[in-house]
Amino acid sequence: MVISEIALPSLIEIAQQTRVAAGKLAVLSTEARNNALEAIAKALEASKLEILAANEADLRVAEADNIAPALYARLKLGESKLQAAIAGVRDVAKLDDPVGVNQIHRELDEGLILKRVTCPLGVLGIIFEARPEALIQITSLAIKSGNGVILKGGREAINSCQVLTKVIRRALDSTEIDSDVVQLLTTREEIKQLLELDQYVDLIIPRGSNSFVRYVQDHTRIPVLGHADGIxxxxxxxxxxxxxxxxxxxxxxxxxxxxxxxxxxxxxxxxxxxxxxxxxxxxxxxxxxxxxxxxxxxxxxxxxxxxxxxxxxxxxxxxxxxxxxxxxxxxxxxxxxxxxxxxxxxxxxxxxxxxxxxxxxxxxxxxxxxxxxxADGFRYGFGAEVGISTQQMPPRGPVGLEGLVTYKYKVTGNGHIAATYTGSDAKPFTHIDY
Incomplete structure (x- = not known):
């Protein structure tokens, strides 16, 4: 008897799954998203020994490979970093919901109402070197802001990232949130493919060396948030x-x-x-x-x-x-x-x-x-950060929840047509702010 291999989903299929799951997440209540964050925090606490063991395995490989001291320091998780990251998840849950905020509420004319309302970006592509705790921080911010996230950690942190993702997805399975909102990529080849998925990914956030960030910036049509240097x-x-x-x-x-x-x-x-x-x-x-x-x-x-x-x-x-x-x-x-x-x-x-x-x-x-x-999102009271942006356009500096939402204009009328407001007998707009 021939046993057929189970075909693994392609990166496009993974991105499609993430986008569908993100669409469902975007319309869930604040309470549902906060409950999911608490479930993640508890799962991370319960899996502490497994997570630290995975990180120790990564550190042993890193030592054998003689990686740079700075990269080794970023790779090392340790109990204190892990506890801080878990506290960060709970801090994010305490923050005001960035989704569904009315930024503008304006009467254009009687019965014709304009609202500008915040909404999630969609799907985030996060590419980072070392820093396993970044996976926890970014995932918690993504869920709170109603976004799906596709994560690509460095090969030096592969054990840590795989265990953390497994724990987080398992925790989400016990909530209203589809665990497909969090995906992990594991091979270097997938980076180039991810950068080409502008149909499915709305923002790329790279965290790593100067040359790495510049590579990302130069090889994608997807908007990139990040910084290449920290001088x-x-x-x-x-x-x-x-x-x-x-x-x-x-x-x-x-x-x-x-x-x-x-x-x-x-x-x-x-x-x-x-x-x-x-x-x-x-x-x-x-x-x-x-x-x-x-x-x-x-x-x-x-x-x-x-x-x-x-x-x-x-x-x-x-x-x-x-x-x-x-x-x-x-x-x-x-x-x-x-x-x-x-x-x-x-x-x-x-x-x-x-x-x-x-x-x-x-x-x-x-x-x-x-x-x-x-200069840190946690110290600024953002709960955590997805990265630090040095670009001139906002968001700038440590980027927390406010950098992970955009907005849409919602206009409601009652049979209003544009022709009424043009021509020699055009009706004037009222433009009254509420």
Whole structure:
């Protein structure tokens, strides 16, 4: 007897299934979506040991493959990251429903009513390297906002992603939501196919290296939300307070150096350089940071010579480039030339300088007297984030629920026709807002 193999669905069929399931999700109540998120949170808690074991398997392979330290750090889940991700799922459930919000309610004429109402985007294609917790964050945001999601994790996180997806889909099976709203792709070849599915996928969100994000941006007609670089700056103004500046600098560089919101360049005003640099250098070197400096910096502290390439580099590691500048204007010009429009900060007690910096630096996040590490959807109160966007058009910065909905115009009349409002005897519109 010949046993026939079960044919696996094609990527087009998977996308079609996701779109159908997303259409059903879009019209479910807020309560139904929140109940599903709670079911996911409980399932993740119950499967903690299985999830962490899968992640440990990924880490063992990563160690054998000698992957970059920054990628290894992003890959490592651990109990604390997992618990934070689960808390994030519940935080998303607590957020206001972004779907069905009336943004405009206007009478065009008596009996002719216009409404602009928020609605889900449809199907999201998420491609990410490492970061297993990103799968949890993105899925929870997608469900809350009524969207389907097709996930493609990096091969380095395949065990983690497969277990997480299995747990989430199994949890959805106990709710009103069709588990086909969450799909996982597992091969590199599927990335190119996914990028071609503009008929079924409404938004691509890539999370990974600079070259990877640029590849995605260059190879799809689907709108892309994301950022290619995370070159963040911290400027120590002439009116900076020493201890505050040291604490913030150390945190912004060393709290999680692999993160895209960690600083890569430190700019120091020349008036405070001789006093600040030795103290900051001591504090950073105690945390294992390698310093690279321009010529003026190296006259004050020991540092590897920095060149043009360093100002353009996202190290994602314990490496920091330092440059002495002669003014606030020079610092702003440097940031606008070399920055990636992600997050940049100023340390100063001069309020006027802070206002000028925040007004003139072109970035999604511009901070005063605090660490750039606050550039995060969870810390902003979004519950979680699908990514950080550095594009000029919104959404910009950490993107949560508000970036996953669009809107439609609903117009209701009673036999109204456009001809009534044209010609020499045209009837005027009332345009009354409610």
């Amino acid at each position: 963040c700056h911290l400027y120590l103004d002439s009116a900076a307070e020493i201890n505050k500046a040291i604490n913030i600098t150390v945190d912004a560089k060393t709290h999680y150096p692999a993160a895209c919101n960690a600083i890569e360049t430190l700019l120091v005003h020349q008036d405070i350089a001789e006093e600040f640099l030795p103290q900051i250098a001591t504090a950073l070197e105690a945390e294992g940071v390698q310093l690279r400096g321009d010529e003026a910096t190296r006259k004050i502290i020991n540092a590897t010579p920095a060149n043009e390439h360093d100002w353009k580099t996202e190290y994602s590691d314990l490496i920091l480039a330092i440059k002495i500048v002669d003014s606030l204007e020079t610092a702003i010009a440097h940031i606008n030339q070399y920055g990636s429009k992600h997050t940049d900060g100023i340390i100063t007690e001069d309020r006027q300088a802070a206002v000028m910096f925040q007004d003139r630096v072109d970035a999604a996040g511009v901070y005063h007297n605090c660490s750039t590490r606050f």
